[in-house]
Amino acid sequence: MSEADATTAAKRPRVQHDDDYEPYIPVAQRRQTKLAKLSAWGSSNGRDNAKEARAMEEEQEDEEQEEERRREKVRRGRALLVEAQEVHSKKASEDAKKTEAEKAEEVDAQILAAIASRKKLASDRELAKGIRFLHRWVPPRYIRARSEEKNQKIRETYHIIVDGEDIPPPIESFEDMKIPQPLLKFLTSKRIIDPTPIQLQGIPVAFSGRDMIGIAFTGSGKTLAFCLPLIMLALEDESKLPFVRGEGPMGVILCPSRELASQTYENVLQWTEVLSNSGSYPRLNTLLCMGGISMGEQSHVLGKGIHIVVATPGRLIDMLEKRKINFDSCKYFCMDEADRMVDLGFEDDVRNIMSFFKRQRQTLLFSATMPRKIQDFAQQSLIRPVLVNVGRAGAANLDVLQVVEYVKQEAKMVYLLECLQKTAPPVIVFSDNKNEVDDIQEYLLLKGVEAVAIHGSKTQEERQYAIKSFKSGAKDVMVASGVASKGLDFNDIQHVIIFSMPKEIEDYVHQIGRTGRSGKTGIATTFVNMNTPEQTLLDLKYLLMEAGQKVPPFLQTIEDPRAAQGGSLKGCPVCGGLGHGISNCPKLEDTQRRQMASHRTSDDKGGY
Numbered sequence: 001m002s003e004a005d006a007t008t009a010a011k012r013p014r015v016q017h018d019d020d021y022e023p024y025i026p027v028a029q030r031r032q033t034k035l036a037k038l039s040a041w042g043s044s045n046g047r048d049n050a051k052e053a054r055a056m057e058e059e060q061e062d063e064e065q066e067e068e069r070r071r072e073k074v075r076r077g078r079a080l081l082v083e084a085q086e087v088h089s090k091k092a093s094e095d096a097k098k099t100e101a102e103k104a105e106e107v108d109a110q111i112l113a114a115i116a117s118r119k120k121l122a123s124d125r126e127l128a129k130g131i132r133f134l135h136r137w138v139p140p141r142y143i144r145a146r147s148e149e150k151n152q153k154i155r156e157t158y159h160i161i162v163d164g165e166d167i168p169p170p171i172e173s174f175e176d177m178k179i180p181q182p183l184l185k186f187l188t189s190k191r192i193i194d195p196t197p198i199q200l201q202g203i204p205v206a207f208s209g210r211d212m213i214g215i216a217f218t219g220s221g222k223t224l225a226f227c228l229p230l231i232m233l234a235l236e237d238e239s240k241l242p243f244v245r246g247e248g249p250m251g252v253i254l255c256p257s258r259e260l261a262s263q264t265y266e267n268v269l270q271w272t273e274v275l276s277n278s279g280s281y282p283r284l285n286t287l288l289c290m291g292g293i294s295m296g297e298q299s300h301v302l303g304k305g306i307h308i309v310v311a312t313p314g315r316l317i318d319m320l321e322k323r324k325i326n327f328d329s330c331k332y333f334c335m336d337e338a339d340r341m342v343d344l345g346f347e348d349d350v351r352n353i354m355s356f357f358k359r360q361r362q363t364l365l366f367s368a369t370m371p372r373k374i375q376d377f378a379q380q381s382l383i384r385p386v387l388v389n390v391g392r393a394g395a396a397n398l399d400v401l402q403v404v405e406y407v408k409q410e411a412k413m414v415y416l417l418e419c420l421q422k423t424a425p426p427v428i429v430f431s432d433n434k435n436e437v438d439d440i441q442e443y444l445l446l447k448g449v450e451a452v453a454i455h456g457s458k459t460q461e462e463r464q465y466a467i468k469s470f471k472s473g474a475k476d477v478m479v480a481s482g483v484a485s486k487g488l489d490f491n492d493i494q495h496v497i498i499f500s501m502p503k504e505i506e507d508y509v510h511q512i513g514r515t516g517r518s519g520k521t522g523i524a525t526t527f528v529n530m531n532t533p534e535q536t537l538l539d540l541k542y543l544l545m546e547a548g549q550k551v552p553p554f555l556q557t558i559e560d561p562r563a564a565q566g567g568s569l570k571g572c573p574v575c576g577g578l579g580h581g582i583s584n585c586p587k588l589e590d591t592q593r594r595q596m597a598s599h600r601t602s603d604d605k606g607g608y
């Protein structure tokens with residue numbers, strides 16, 4: 001045999017050859033053969049034979065018992081098979097009775113359960129720490145005396161849906177919330193006079209020290225709802241015992257992007273300065289902790305006790321690991337755009353951050369879009385949380401007039417110029433493609449439009465410059481990728497133009513939400529064409545219908561394959577889109593693709 005043949009032979013699986021084959025001999029036949037052998041042998045050896053015969057009998061009994069066990073096993077196997085067949089046919093007949101929609105719902109529930117079990121934010125050890133509400137705040141007596149029925153009526157007036165145990169009452173005025181006078185005066189000067197629905201229910205919940213999930217439309221004042229309780233808590237602590245160097249923070253606000261973190265930091269700074277400048281309240285120190293800024297710039301804060309940290313996840317972990325700050329006395333943890341944080345893959349970072357807490361904390365999650373999947377895992381990870389939901393999670397802001405137009409790819413640029421004439425500046429143009437963002441800016445600049453651009457590949461300085469010059473009114477148009485969509489609060493945006501429709505409807509909701517903020521109205525014009533996936537168009541169609549907006553004829557013709565199956569059309573539990581179920585959710589697909597890619601990368605890294 002050649003070397004190659006030998007190798008092939010060695011690799012070949014071993015097969016049973018005919019000469020090795022041992023036919024099966026039934027037990028009875030084996031016994032007979034053995035007895036015959038024994039009797040032939042018996043005539044020559046008496047005593048040994050008797051011994052051997054006894055052993056044979058015992059062996060025979062053993063074999064019989066084994067045979068019986070084998071038969072019993074076969075019998076049981078058959079019975080189980082019959083039983084399984086019965087169960088199977090029963091399930092098949094039950095399934096036959098179900099509508100397609102019910103079956104789809106079941107599949108959705110199974111997928112949701114499978115992904116929900118992986119997503120838990122806090123460790124069980126943390127959850128087991130028990131319940132003790134942290135604040136000493138109580139609502140005014142007349143509100144405490146109000147019946148639950150009356151409270152519920154107030155909630156209904158503002159379309160507030162709540163869920164949870166012992167829900168604190170809604171409070172319809174800032175005065176009744178016992179907010180410090182100087183701050184009240186300042187808010188009034190900014191035309192913040194009455195609390196918005198998320199504030200009038202969310203602030204009492206947060207003031208009461210409860211864990212909370214807050215969901216409300218874009219531009220509805222969520223920032224104040226989660227910053228104010230932290231400021232009040234910090235004031236309370238500082239008044240009791242002033243913080244010294246190395247102490248604090250006592251609360252942290254986590255944001256998914258640097259832009260959002262800077263904006264929230266500016267707000268907190270403004271509100272705390274109003275209080276300390278009044279002379280009646282102590283100074284609170286706030287640290288902005290995010291990539292792209294040197295901590296040296298904030299050494300004046302690091303040198304004192306820190307009350308509040310506003311951060312992005314990466315830099316915060318870095319600071320905690322290097323022991324530049326610690327969470328020894330931290331008791332308030334708020335995640336803004338919490339769903340976004342999970343979507344962007346910060347889930348492990350969040351878990352890591354949570355592991356630095358040394359004492360029981362109050363945890364709050366806020367967003368405009370909070371699909372059921374995130375709500376479910378958040379519910380598992382918070383302690384007796386209160387859900388405060390204004391409108392459907394993921395619904396569009398009703399103050400935005402939504403216009404959807406069919407524009408061919410090659411005609412978009414020219415049509416954009418025409419669209420810019422619809423309103424006065426400032427205008428935001430969105431595209432999810434960085435190159436397209438640059439192309440649009442270049443085109444607008446060529447046409448004499450004062451435009452800035454912002455996307456993930458720009459440096460921190462470029463991003464800051466773009467935001468600053470647009471906010472100040474020096475530039476009329478900002479061309480942006482997704483980074484600028486979530487949470488950023490620009491003054492009085494008149495018009496949002498969505499140059500390329502994002503695949504995920506949640507992104508669309510956030511993008512159009514840059515206009516129509518704090519009770520003002522705005523316009524959003526969206527370009528769609530053949531390149532827009534039908535699934536996205538269907539989500540868009542339902543969203544327009546829900547918001548009572550005009551559905552253009554080309555969208556009306558898009559049929560929902562699920563409509564023929566009957567049953568109610570619920571939002572997708574993963575992304576909140578109304579036009580599809582979880583089994584064909586584009587966001588879930590994307591997440592899984594990303595996860596697989598990251599597994600592959602880590603496999604590659606750890607390779608041979």
Ligand SMILES: Nc1ncnc2c1ncn2[C@@H]1O[C@H](COP(=O)(O)OP(=O)(O)OP(=O)(O)O)[C@@H](O)[C@H]1O
Pocket residue numbers: 191192193194195196199216217218219220221222223224367368486487488489513517518519
């Ligand atoms: N009670 C109020 N009355 C009027 N305006 C308010 C009130 N509260 C906040 N605002 C203003 O509304 C604007 C939007 O607030 P904010 O940025 O907190 O919205 P948001 O709900 O966080 O939106 P997004 O989901 O887009 O982040 C801000 O300019 C803020 O000053």
